[in-house]
Amino acid sequence: MADGNPQLTPAAFQTLLALARGRAHGYAIMGFVDEVSGGSAQLGPGTLYRTLARLVADGLVEEAPDASEDQPHDSRRRYYRLTRAGRAVAAREAEFLSRLVAVAGQAGLLKRAESA
């Protein structure tokens, strides 16, 4: 993803979001996605593994050093954290989404924002 304009899948962006406040293991990432989406987005272990492997390969996420090196390679139990590049990409995506949300508000698509 060195081309500066990576296309993040929803699962990838949600995973970056889950790690934006600090390191977390895979179970916590899955729980986070379930919670922030109100259960409408499910991140299963297969997608979690794939998404983390891809984000690690792209240099956006890294495994956090942890005492569980002897454990089997289960991405649900391992700890991950954002790299500097991962934080920058997440921030860019969030800014882009916030512009879309602003336009949606102007178009009257956000009922709660209108009545507030």
Added chain:
Amino acid sequence: MSRALGLVPHLFVKDVDASLPFYAKAFDAVELFRNVLPNGVVLFVELAVGDARLLVSQEIPRLDALAPSTLGGTPMLLTLETGDPDDLVRRAVFAGARVEAPVEEMFFGERYGRIVDPDGHRWALTTKRERFTPEDIDARTPREV
């Protein structure tokens, strides 16, 4: 919910581990997952190629899942979109592919070329451009190819 959610090519090759370096060198493919049978046979490897997934397996004659060299060809053309098809063709050739049709400007508004990878799978490498409307493309379509 039977709506289709994704389309993933699954390629069969003679030897998965011999084939993977091509996809990594040519297309920056990243291995995400591999499934290995107890006898050591790689059942499949899942790669990320750009935003797409690509599955690669060793051929299984018993299941009629055959590599192009066994079949004597392939009916499938895999189209890979990129910002710079000229460079991607150079990289593919460096990684062991053969040029089937050099990159050129096509009537449908893309720079487009075709290669055959070392396993015999055919790839079109093309720009993801939107230069023409469908009507433009109809008007520019050659009488024959």
